Amino acid sequence: xxxxxxxxxxxxxxxxxxxxxxxxxxMIELGKSLPLIDENLKTEDKLIKGCQxxxxxxxxxxxxxxxxxxxxxxxITKGIIAILIRAFSxxxxxxxxxxxxxxxxxxxxxxxxxxxxxxxxxxxxxxLKLYAVAYQAQLKN
Amino acid sequence: MAFNVQExxxxxxxxxxxxxxxxxxxxxxxxxxQKPQVVIDSIVDYYSNYNANIHRGVHSLSQEATDAYEGxxxxxxxxFNIKQTHEVILTAGTTHGINLVANGFTEFLxxxxxxxxxxxxxxxxxxxxxxxxxxxxxxxxxxxxxxxGVLILSEYEKLLSENTKLVFVNHISNALGTINPIAEIIxxxxxxxxxxxVDGAQSCSxxxxxxxxxxxxxxxxxxxxxxxxxxxxxxxGKEEWxxxxxxxxxxxxxxxxxxxxxxxxxxxxxKFEAGTPNISGGIAFGAAIDYLNSIGFDxxxxxxxxxxxxxxxQLTAIEDLxxxxxxxxxxxxxxxxxxxxxxxDIGTIVDKLxxxxxxxxxxxxxxxxxxxxxxxVRASFAxxxxxxxxxxxxxxxxxxxxxxx
Numbered sequence: 001x002x003x004x005x006x007x008x009x010x011x012x013x014x015x016x017x018x019x020x021x022x023x024x025x026x027m028i029e030l031g032k033s034l035p036l037i038d039e040n041l042k043t044e045d046k047l048i049k050g051c052q053x054x055x056x057x058x059x060x061x062x063x064x065x066x067x068x069x070x071x072x073x074x075x076i077t078k079g080i081i082a083i084l085i086r087a088f089s090x091x092x093x094x095x096x097x098x099x100x101x102x103x104x105x106x107x108x109x110x111x112x113x114x115x116x117x118x119x120x121x122x123x124x125x126x127x128l129k130l131y132a133v134a135y136q137a138q139l140k141n
Numbered sequence: 142m143a144f145n146v147q148e149x150x151x152x153x154x155x156x157x158x159x160x161x162x163x164x165x166x167x168x169x170x171x172x173x174x175q176k177p178q179v180v181i182d183s184i185v186d187y188y189s190n191y192n193a194n195i196h197r198g199v200h201s202l203s204q205e206a207t208d209a210y211e212g213x214x215x216x217x218x219x220x221f222n223i224k225q226t227h228e229v230i231l232t233a234g235t236t237h238g239i240n241l242v243a244n245g246f247t248e249f250l251x252x253x254x255x256x257x258x259x260x261x262x263x264x265x266x267x268x269x270x271x272x273x274x275x276x277x278x279x280x281x282x283x284x285x286x287x288x289x290g291v292l293i294l295s296e297y298e299k300l301l302s303e304n305t306k307l308v309f310v311n312h313i314s315n316a317l318g319t320i321n322p323i324a325e326i327i328x329x330x331x332x333x334x335x336x337x338x339v340d341g342a343q344s345c346s347x348x349x350x351x352x353x354x355x356x357x358x359x360x361x362x363x364x365x366x367x368x369x370x371x372x373x374x375x376x377x378g379k380e381e382w383x384x385x386x387x388x389x390x391x392x393x394x395x396x397x398x399x400x401x402x403x404x405x406x407x408x409x410x411x412k413f414e415a416g417t418p419n420i421s422g423g424i425a426f427g428a429a430i431d432y433l434n435s436i437g438f439d440x441x442x443x444x445x446x447x448x449x450x451x452x453x454x455q456l457t458a459i460e461d462l463x464x465x466x467x468x469x470x471x472x473x474x475x476x477x478x479x480x481x482x483x484x485x486d487i488g489t490i491v492d493k494l495x496x497x498x499x500x501x502x503x504x505x506x507x508x509x510x511x512x513x514x515x516x517x518v519r520a521s522f523a524x525x526x527x528x529x530x531x532x533x534x535x536x537x538x539x540x541x542x543x544x545x546x
Contacts, residue, residue: 020161020493025544052501052516053485073515074483075545076490 003095006087007103014107023108024076031078035085037069048120048127053077055124059131065090066135068128080112080121088128093139096132101125144440149525152177152432156525163495166530171315171474171521172499173365174346176429180368183428187421194417210420213427214410217375220430221360222351227409228383230376231423235342236269238361238376239309241413242338243269245386246307252278255304257335259284259292259321260507261314266340267507270309279306286511290317290466298329305335312344316508316519317466318474320344327357336382342366346523347445347472349438358382364422369429373422376413383409392416441524445473448522448531455535459542465508465517473522479538482545484518490541491518496534 001009017023037046037058046056053074060067068089072078087103088096104112104121112121150156153175158165167175187209193202195210211226218226232238250256256270260283274281282305284297292310301308308330313320327337338359341350345362352360359382363374378386388395388406392415397405406412433441452475456462461480478484488500501516502509509516520534 021544024490024493028544053483054515074485076486077483 003087003091003099007099010083010087011103011106017108020108024079027079027083027109028075029079030082030086031072031075031080034071034078034082035069035089037071041069042071048123052120055081055120057081057124057127057131059128059135061135061138062090064092064139066093066096066132068131077120080109081124083107083109084121084124084128088132093132093136097129097136144436144444146444146525146527149436150527152179153525154178154181160495160497161493166496166526166533168520168522168526168530168534169497169499170346170523170526171318171343171366171519173371174368174523175525176368176370177432179432180370180425180428183425184370184421187424192420195420196411206420209424209427210418213423213430216427216430220349220434221375221377222353223377224353225380228377228380230378230383230410230413231418231426232361232374232376232413233372233419234363234365234374235340235361238359238374239266239338239340240269241376241389242359242361242378242386243273244389246273247276248387249385250277250279250306253304254279254306255282255300255302256280257282257284257297257300257305257308257330259310260286260511261290261292261317261319261321262309262311262507263315263340263342264506266309266311284310286508289468290314290319290508291468292319292321292326294322294325294329297326301329301333301335303333305330305333308335308337309340310337311340311342312350313341313347313472313474314466314508315343315474316502316517317468317476318343318471318521319466319468320470320472322470323357324355327355331356343472343474346433347442352377364426364429367426367429368432369426370419370422373419373426375426380409383413386413388412388415390415436524444524445522448526448528449473449475451528452520452522452531452534455531456538459535459539461542462538465512465514474519475521476517476519478514478517479542482542484514484516486545487518487538487541490544491534491537494533494537494540496537498534 037056041058042056046058048055048057053072055072057070068085070081155175191202191205193206195207214229217229256279270281282300284292287293310321310326312323323339330337336358339357341360341362346367358379360377365371395407395412395415397407463478465476484500499519
């Protein structure tokens with residue numbers, strides 16, 4: 001599936017819920033299914049700056065696609081990064097670079113899009129894209 | 142006038158609004174307090190009716206503005222029982238006041254001298270002293286805390302010596318709410334000839350310190366924690382100290398005579414007030430002090446104490462909830478965690494329920510390190526908070542706990 005298709009799928013899943021509480025409960029559920037980063041990769045350089053909770057993000061290239069794994073010590077943050085990874089992992093670097101995060105708004109988690117928000121969703125997206133840029137350069141060489 | 146919290150709440154327009162579809166429950170008062178209409182009006186009044194630069198114009202408007210600004214300084218002096226009006230320096234806030242003193246001490250310190258700070262300090266209280274130590278070669282010593290978040294005075298005593306030049310401590314810890322025994326700390330420092338600077342940013346909304354009785358050398362605070370506006374604060378310094386300290390910033394208003402060869406500085410307080418000050422802010426600071434005194438600090442303390450006791454009882458009843466900062470002397474701040482749940486998660490859910498609390502390290506990472514935690518959830522109560530709001534907090538925390546475990 002393309003990033004757009006996955007984002008559409010996420011929007012549909014979240015549209016089933018009537019209120020924020022159900023959305024958050026689902027997000028927490030998604031957090032539990034997050035593809036976890038290898039414990040020995042939880043190092044300082046995998047930490048994303050700008051989060052109140054700690055978030056580790058790792059990227060690997062498999063064939064021509066970037067595969068992300070992550071973890072966080074806060075469960076809501078874990079939910080957010082799980083949503084992002086579902087949308088962006090196993091995709092080509094150029095598609096990750098071009099993708100936008102409008103769908104976060106559409107699934108009713110708009111409050112997390114503010115750049116000053118302490119959970120650092122914006123920092124996470126930036127980091128995902130930085131990895132994609134790096135791998136794109138690597139693949140070209 | 143009897144204390145009536147429902148009447149008091151009507152003074153604060155913001156308390157009437159909703160957040161996320163729920164009535165706002167504002168429990169982040171340690172970060173900043175809300176503003177009553179009279180304070181907001183005083184700013185509007187200044188800009189609408191007598192906006193002019195102060196201290197320099199002979200025209201009537203300038204005179205009116207100067208009178209109002211200097212009137213505010215007088216109010217501050219009386220409120221804190223400061224001996225002389227010119228010992229009140231109006232600053233941009235607590236951090237500004239601390240930096241002003243730290244900068245001035247550069248000239249007084251040399252290698253081998255020591256500065257003592259407490260382990261309960263806010264970052265703004267640690268960094269300027271580290272910078273001062275780097276500049277001068279002086280050494281920074283730290284008064285440790287015990288498990289309850291209380292300073293260990295016997296350890297403090299051991300740190301004091303004739304090398305101690307300055308002791309710096311907050312009156313009340315922003316992260317835990319612990320009230321420090323500053324009268325004793327000041328006395329002990331004076332015995333070895335050290336000066337003491339107390340940070341009152343967290344205290345002045347709860348208590349009314351008598352600065353002459355405390356015999357403190359410097360005291361700093363911010364208006365915005367006391368129902369006043371942001372960007373204005375006070376530095377009190379004993380006259381002899383303020384005369385000794387060099388000016389911090391150069392500019393207009395702080396000079397007596399200027400030639401290209403030499404400038405002589407103005408007397409106190411102007412020596413430390415370069416440039417056009419925050420005039421509306423100063424005036425509104427005065428209005429805030431009047432407002433707080435019209436409520437009465439005894440009443441404020443009594444009401445907040447009741448809220449603290451009630452909230453402590455209710456929160457403690459939640460299983461796995463731990464409160465940090467359990468000293469006997471504390472103000473209405475509760476810093477807590479629930480075992481196995483990140484404070485950020487609780488803060489997020491509680492916010493969705495319309496309740497404003499603070500989560501994180503509260504700019505006091507050394508305290509968090511002491512307790513080996515990433516941060517806490519902090520609820521801080523003001524005199525305009527109610528028992529019902531405590532109930533709302535407790536219900537929200539319980540809800541968060543259910544969702545997150």
